[in-house]
Amino acid sequence: MSFLAIRGSVMIRKKSLDTLDLQILSALNQLGGKASAELLSQILNHPARTIRYRLSKLKEAGYLKFLYAMTHDRKLGLGDALLTLDLSPGVSNLDSLFHDIPLFYLYGSTIGQHNGHLAHFTYPLKEDNLPERICKSLLERGLIKDYSVHDTIDIIFSPGQIEHLDIRSGWQWDWQEWAAECKKTTQAAPTDPSFDFDVVRAKFDARDIAILSHLKVDAAMTLKELGVKVGLSQTQVNKRIKRMEHDGIIKGYRWTTEHYEEPLHLYLYLTVDDSTDPLLSCLYNLPFPKEMIAANQTDYVIRLLLYPSSLTSFLCGFDLIRGHLKSYRTQLVYHLQSIQMGRLFSSFDSEQDDWVVDVGQYLQLIDNFQPPSD
Numbered sequence: 285m286s287f288l289a290i291r292g293s294v295m296i297r298k299k300s301l302d303t304l305d306l307q308i309l310s311a312l313n314q315l316g317g318k319a320s321a322e323l324l325s326q327i328l329n330h331p332a333r334t335i336r337y338r339l340s341k342l343k344e345a346g347y348l349k350f351l352y353a354m355t356h357d358r359k360l361g362l363g364d365a366l367l368t369l370d371l372s373p374g375v376s377n378l379d380s381l382f383h384d385i386p387l388f389y390l391y392g393s394t395i396g397q398h399n400g401h402l403a404h405f406t407y408p409l410k411e412d413n414l415p416e417r418i419c420k421s422l423l424e425r426g427l428i429k430d431y432s433v434h435d436t437i438d439i440i441f442s443p444g445q446i447e448h449l450d451i452r453s454g455w456q457w458d459w460q461e462w463a464a465e466c467k468k469t470t471q472a473a474p475t476d477p478s479f480d481f482d483v484v485r486a487k488f489d490a491r492d493i494a495i496l497s498h499l500k501v502d503a504a505m506t507l508k509e510l511g512v513k514v515g516l517s518q519t520q521v522n523k524r525i526k527r528m529e530h531d532g533i534i535k536g537y538r539w540t541t542e543h544y545e546e547p548l549h550l551y552l553y554l555t556v557d558d559s560t561d562p563l564l565s566c567l568y569n570l571p572f573p574k575e576m577i578a579a580n581q582t583d584y585v586i587r588l589l590l591y592p593s594s595l596t597s598f599l600c601g602f603d604l605i606r607g608h609l610k611s612y613r614t615q616l617v618y619h620l621q622s623i624q625m626g627r628l629f630s631s632f633d634s635e636q637d638d639w640v641v642d643v644g645q646y647l648q649l650i651d652n653f654q655p656p657s658d
Contacts, residue, residue, distance in 0.1 A: 301347070304330065306447075308338055309347065309541065313443030313573070317351050317537035318503070349540040352625055353499035354441065357406060359486040359533050360493075361639060362628070363435065364406050365415040366551070366577070366585060368615055369422065370430035371400030375655045378427060379621075385646045386627040387418070392549065392620035398430060402551060402617050406628055408639035417643070421650045434553065434585055437578050438479045441538065444573040444589075455594050457571050463604035466566035477568050479559055479578040486531045490634035491516065492524055496534075499525075500626030503537050540622070548595060549617040552586045555610040563608055572598075582610075 307328050312319055315327075321339060325332040342348045357364050369378070378401055382388040391403035407414040419431040448456050494514045498505065507518040514521065528534045556563055558581045567586055568576060572594070577585040590598060606612060633640040 358483040366434040368398040370398040392617040396615035445571040448571040459601035497629040551615040554612040
């Protein structure tokens with residue numbers, strides 16, 4: 285099956301995916317992105333030469349865009365928050381503002397309780413209440429009429445179960461069976477997911493941040509290439525990476541991928557009894573790629589990557605369990621855009637051995653911002 289992807293005003297016919305392509309993508313997600321062709325060959329029972337050829341074609345066609353390191357930002361002294369911004373009448377978007385302020389790294393258009401933008405926002409934890417300050421500045425400037433801030437303690441990524449995806453007919457998932465299993469789990473303690481609510485800042489220095497800034501945009505580069513960029517030997521680079529992996533600063537590696545349909549992102553905000561609530565495990569076991577974001581022991585956000593063809597099925601399935609939630613709300617996000625990853629890493633000051641950001645400059649950018657006219 286072939287399909288079209290839109291890049292600007294150019295329409296590109298994408299390479300057709302087959303079962304082996306989906307199996308490779310699934311295995312890469314499950315194994316953390318850095319799996320070798322030899323390991324994939326053993327798991328998928330195809331010659332390594334075939335796997336290497338398929339990987340090359342998937343990259344060439346844009347399905348595998350780039351590999352990046354996922355970091356536990358609180359261990360680096362950085363906070364992370366979700367901002368939902370209800371745009372004021374006459375304001376169509378804040379796109380250029382998001383690009384000018386390096387605290388924003390992901391955003392999209394949203395409809396739900398708030399209609400406008402949903403943005404992911406990172407900041408130095410020493411800058412007390414900075415997400416709230418930025419939102420209040422947008423409110424005072426008249427760019428938004430309401431907002432919510434959802435701070436983050438820990439994030440767990442699940443690649444989903446791509447083996448349940450058929451590109452001709454969508455996700456093959458028995459929602460009735462899933463709901464029945466969810467109800468059974470309410471009588472037992474869950475095993476997944478496991479959040480870290482007691483995060484301690486790790487030991488790191490400017491060289492570590494330099495390494496991470498490159499791994500954020502190209503984790504597939506060799507140790508030799510990375511060493512040249514940061515002025516260290518391959519051995520030194522490898523030692524630092526292994527330490528950061530051991531300390532949980534680097535949580536894993538992930539490919540950004542192309543999708544066979546333009547995806548929607550459903551942000552499900554929910555309140556449960558505590559982090560052991562079986563409904564968290566129930567939602568974690570959905571087949572879709574997802575992030576589970578913990579604000580505290582009772583408040584969570586689950587970001588599900590859904591294809592439009594799956595949205596109705598998911599909502600009907602969610603009907604079967606929502607009565608067990610203490611409270612919930614949703615934000616539907618489309619046109620989710622990633623700004624350059626790790627932009628804030630350039631704000632680490634080696635002399636002060638800490639993050640230094642110019643909050644006054646960011647507030648001035650908001651004050652001077654002129655929203656685009658339709």
